Amino acid sequence: MTAANRLEKSLQDIRYGARVLIRRPGFALGVIFILALGIGTAIATFSVINSVILKPLPYGQADRAVMIWSSWKGFPETWVSYDEYEAYQADIDSFAEVGISYGPLTVTAGGDDEPESLQGAAITESLLRVLDVQPVIGRNFLAEEDRPGGDSVAIIGYDLWQRRFSADPEIVGATIDVDGSPTRVVGVLPADFRMPMDYGGESRTEVLQPLAADPMEYDAIPGEGFALAGGSHTFYAFARLAPGATVTEANAELDAFTERKRADGTYPASWDFRAHAESLPEQITGDMHSALWGLGVAVVVVLVIASANVAGLMLIRGEFRRHEFGIRTALGANRGALARQLLMESGLLAVVAGAIGVTIAWLALRGLRFVAPETLPRFGEIGIDGVALGFALGLSLLTAFLVGLVPAMQAVRAGPHEARYGAGTAPPAGRSVVNGRFALIVGEVALAVVLVASAGLMVRTVSNLMAIDPGFDSDRLVTVQLALPSSRYPTPESVSAFYRELQARVGTLPGVEAAGAVRILPLATDIGDMGVSIDGYQPAPGEQTAGEWQVVTPGYLQAMNVALQHGRYIEDSDTAEDPVIVINRAFAEKYFSDLDPVGRTVVVGSNTETRVVGVVADTHHNDLTSAVKPRFYIPHAVRAQRTMHLLAQTEADPKLLVNSIRNELHSLDARLALGDIRMMADIVLDATAQPRFVMLTLSGFGVLALVLGCAGIYAVLGYFVSRRTREIGIQMSLGAKRTAIFGNVLRQGLWLTSIGVVLGTLAALAATQFLQSLLVGVSAADPLTYLATALLFLTAGVLACLYPALRAMAVNPMEALRHE
Numbered sequence: 001m002t003a004a005n006r007l008e009k010s011l012q013d014i015r016y017g018a019r020v021l022i023r024r025p026g027f028a029l030g031v032i033f034i035l036a037l038g039i040g041t042a043i044a045t046f047s048v049i050n051s052v053i054l055k056p057l058p059y060g061q062a063d064r065a066v067m068i069w070s071s072w073k074g075f076p077e078t079w080v081s082y083d084e085y086e087a088y089q090a091d092i093d094s095f096a097e098v099g100i101s102y103g104p105l106t107v108t109a110g111g112d113d114e115p116e117s118l119q120g121a122a123i124t125e126s127l128l129r130v131l132d133v134q135p136v137i138g139r140n141f142l143a144e145e146d147r148p149g150g151d152s153v154a155i156i157g158y159d160l161w162q163r164r165f166s167a168d169p170e171i172v173g174a175t176i177d178v179d180g181s182p183t184r185v186v187g188v189l190p191a192d193f194r195m196p197m198d199y200g201g202e203s204r205t206e207v208l209q210p211l212a213a214d215p216m217e218y219d220a221i222p223g224e225g226f227a228l229a230g231g232s233h234t235f236y237a238f239a240r241l242a243p244g245a246t247v248t249e250a251n252a253e254l255d256a257f258t259e260r261k262r263a264d265g266t267y268p269a270s271w272d273f274r275a276h277a278e279s280l281p282e283q284i285t286g287d288m289h290s291a292l293w294g295l296g297v298a299v300v301v302v303l304v305i306a307s308a309n310v311a312g313l314m315l316i317r318g319e320f321r322r323h324e325f326g327i328r329t330a331l332g333a334n335r336g337a338l339a340r341q342l343l344m345e346s347g348l349l350a351v352v353a354g355a356i357g358v359t360i361a362w363l364a365l366r367g368l369r370f371v372a373p374e375t376l377p378r379f380g381e382i383g384i385d386g387v388a389l390g391f392a393l394g395l396s397l398l399t400a401f402l403v404g405l406v407p408a409m410q411a412v413r414a415g416p417h418e419a420r421y422g423a424g425t426a427p428p429a430g431r432s433v434v435n436g437r438f439a440l441i442v443g444e445v446a447l448a449v450v451l452v453a454s455a456g457l458m459v460r461t462v463s464n465l466m467a468i469d470p471g472f473d474s475d476r477l478v479t480v481q482l483a484l485p486s487s488r489y490p491t492p493e494s495v496s497a498f499y500r501e502l503q504a505r506v507g508t509l510p511g512v513e514a515a516g517a518v519r520i521l522p523l524a525t526d527i528g529d530m531g532v533s534i535d536g537y538q539p540a541p542g543e544q545t546a547g548e549w550q551v552v553t554p555g556y557l558q559a560m561n562v563a564l565q566h567g568r569y570i571e572d573s574d575t576a577e578d579p580v581i582v583i584n585r586a587f588a589e590k591y592f593s594d595l596d597p598v599g600r601t602v603v604v605g606s607n608t609e610t611r612v613v614g615v616v617a618d619t620h621h622n623d624l625t626s627a628v629k630p631r632f633y634i635p636h637a638v639r640a641q642r643t644m645h646l647l648a649q650t651e652a653d654p655k656l657l658v659n660s661i662r663n664e665l666h667s668l669d670a671r672l673a674l675g676d677i678r679m680m681a682d683i684v685l686d687a688t689a690q691p692r693f694v695m696l697t698l699s700g701f702g703v704l705a706l707v708l709g710c711a712g713i714y715a716v717l718g719y720f721v722s723r724r725t726r727e728i729g730i731q732m733s734l735g736a737k738r739t740a741i742f743g744n745v746l747r748q749g750l751w752l753t754s755i756g757v758v759l760g761t762l763a764a765l766a767a768t769q770f771l772q773s774l775l776v777g778v779s780a781a782d783p784l785t786y787l788a789t790a791l792l793f794l795t796a797g798v799l800a801c802l803y804p805a806l807r808a809m810a811v812n813p814m815e816a817l818r819h820e
Contacts, residue, residue: 028349036357039350071275075528110673124210135188146210153183154178158189160207178209199284200376354399361388445752461777473649477649481676500637511650514648528548529549534602552636567598574613581611585628604634713800714803745801746802753794765780
């Protein structure tokens with residue numbers, strides 16, 4: 001047969017298949033709807049996994065780049081010191097080059113000309129080489145620019161170049177205002193570039209400046225090569241692996257290095273200091289890896305249920321078409337041609353379903369933006385691209401083959417004798433056929449139980465998280481970030497005076513009940529610790545005494561409604577001449593036990609002697625589930641920070657206050673701009689974003705699986721009622737009661753449902769273990785969740801059985817005896 005003949009034959013099969021399906025529009029639409037739901041959810045989930053995990057990062061050979069972390073007791077993953085950066089560059093042979101970054105920072109661009117608050121970072125001149133990123137125009141920083149006293153230069157982001165400078169190619173070499181200082185632009189970053197720290201956040205770094213660090217600034221012991229304890233750990237560190245080196249080899253070298261430093265006393269033994277490297281792609285997407293792959297498995301389950309449902313429907317329909325198959329076989333039709341015809345019909349259904357599925361996926365991804373956390377890595381890159389469309393086509397063709405395979409085999413077995421059955425009438429089914437249909441239903445229910453049980457566990461987790469008291473009141477609180485440039489605010493006194501005046505002005509705005517400022521917003525950014533020495537506390541051998549440190553202005557604790565338990569809050573009268581701190585309950589219980597801490601001395605850092613003036617309630621900072629650590633609050637007047645978050649508590653909608661705060665800011669300094677503007681309630685809600693995202697997605701899959709499972713029960717029972725119409729009529733004519741007929745059909749459906757529930761529960765007990773790291777306050781084997789899931793499916797099973805059972809009960813015996 002020539003290619004033209006084969007093409008003509010295929011077109012004939014397509015036309016015939018289309019006519020057959022059009023004659024049964026109800027069946028065709030039902031199959032298309034079921035497949036479209038399954039394919040659409042699969043495309044949407046694949047698009048998320050592809051965008052977040054599979055798509056290459058905007059770095060050259062990203063798998064050869066690593067992040068380096070420090071860790072010690074209480075801090076499993078924290079920053080690197082400058083001395084460690086220098087040592088890793090010199091001593092770790094597995095690293096070809098090392099770079100560090102300080103930030104994210106808040107910078108103001110524009111000066112008097114429409115000032116704009118931007119996210120920035122200070123980096124070593126080696127960092128972009130480590131990431132293998134080249135500016136689209138211009139160049140990287142030079143070594144001489146990354147030194148104290150070097151030229152003031154910057155590399156700006158692509159979006160900033162487009163937005164503020166109209167993509168002017170002459171921007172390279174031009175001077176712009178950054179934090180009040182003339183700064184020469186030397187390059188523009190690629191459009192898709194993001195700093196690794198930007199992933200998982202809402203903002204993108206748009207201004208890079210040289211770190212220009214003086215190594216002596218970071219040495220705790222000036223003049224010596226390596227500071228005690230490594231010095232101040234404040235930098236994000238990155239490295240590019242040397243040719244042939246692996247992450248495992250790099251970690252072995254880091255272990256050996258830190259072991260030497262622990263042995264010579266550089267790192268105190270009590271710290272249990274460690275350093276480790278992690279692949280950059282894993283670092284960026286690691287938190288969501290297991291959750292997303294788990295959702296990928298869930299959507300495969302949904303697709304399998306949908307395919308099994310359709311396969312069952314097509315199998316039933318094939319039973320009723322055996323008369324047609326028999327006649328075509330008797331007339332000389334090739335059995336292979338019959339099988340090809342059925343595969344063509346399933347192909348048409350699947351391709352149409354795939355096209356509709358793409359639309360469903362597009363709508364699902366739009367809806368995903370309302371439920372997915374903005375901290376989801378690469379959130380803004382999620383969408384349907386060419387890869388996703390190719391996946392949709394391949395999935396549609398695979399589904400067509402799978403759902404059409406069983407009916408095609410059914411047609412191959414058909415012989416001329418099948419013609420004796422009336423058109424549209426099913427012949428008697430063998431036990432293997434019956435058992436096959438039963439197995440499909442049991443399998444669908446079991447898989448659906450796994451999804452619904454998983455969703456139930458996540459519902460309980462989110463409920464438990466929402467019930468946790470963060471220790472502060474987030475209602476009606478607006479937060480705005482501010483950063484003061486050193487060029488105009490050179491001294492701690494000028495910084496402190498500015499924030500004191502701005503807070504006073506904001507505090508008098510109509511509707512403002514309280515105002516204050518804080519260094520780091522709780523539940524938004526991780527907080528570090530600082531060593532302390534406590535009057536009267538004798539640490540155990542090897543114990544490290546430390547506390548999380550926070551800088552606040554008077555009024556912050558009151559604005560957050562953090563309860564005062566003893567003593568007083570920080571006040572306007574607290575100054576650098578008489579340093580004081582307020583401590584939390586965890587600090588008081590650990591270091592003062594039953595003693596009254598108020599009035600006692602705490603040495604903060606190496607030499608700042610402070611006096612405790614108050615004890616406040618514990619509040620959660622890094623997350624809602626970790627134990628609260630000892631923390632102390634330092635008055636802003638004692639440790640003036642240039643970057644702070646101003647908070648204002650209002651009587652009404654806090655969003656309405658933003659313009660008023662902006663006006664007060666500009667009345668003080670027109671060259672400043674508001675930075676990150678957030679509602680505190682949104683920050684608290686974001687703290688539960690990841691488990692809420694998993695919960696909502698799994699719940700959607702679970703509901704879909706439940707509906708498909710019930711549809712399968714309904715379809716199969718409906719088929720059996722129609723196939724057993726004559727038998728039911730005979731039973732009734734012999735005296736069988738209609739209620740007994742109703743009960744028999746109902747028992748049949750509930751028996752199938754019960755077996756599926758039992759098998760599904762056993763499978764769920766194993767499958768839900770992957771959720772264990774996300775669960776809070778509930779076990780993966782929670783009996784209440786599994787009991788509720790079982791009751792839900794048994795109830796749904798009863799509802800799915802009702803109509804077929806009522807139809808069986810309504811059979812007219814005389815009509816049934818004439819059946820067939």
